[in-house]
Amino acid sequence: MKKQHLPTKMCPICNRSFAWRKKWEKNWENVKYCSKKCSSNKNKLG
Numbered sequence: 001m002k003k004q005h006l007p008t009k010m011c012p013i014c015n016r017s018f019a020w021r022k023k024w025e026k027n028w029e030n031v032k033y034c035s036k037k038c039s040s041n042k043n044k045l046g
Contacts, residue, residue, distance in 0.1 A: 003019075006020045009032075011032075011033055011035075013034075013038040016034055018034035
């Protein structure tokens with residue numbers, strides 16, 4: 001798959017889009033955050 005055709009999602013914490021990564025291959029539907037930093041800040045939202 002070429003890089004320009006990778007699926008993307010929006011991070012609910014920083015509102016940036018992030019692309020699919022090989023390490024998320026088996027868990028892509030459950031990935032919500034673009035980074036560990038955003039994942040650790042999920043309780044600070046709102």
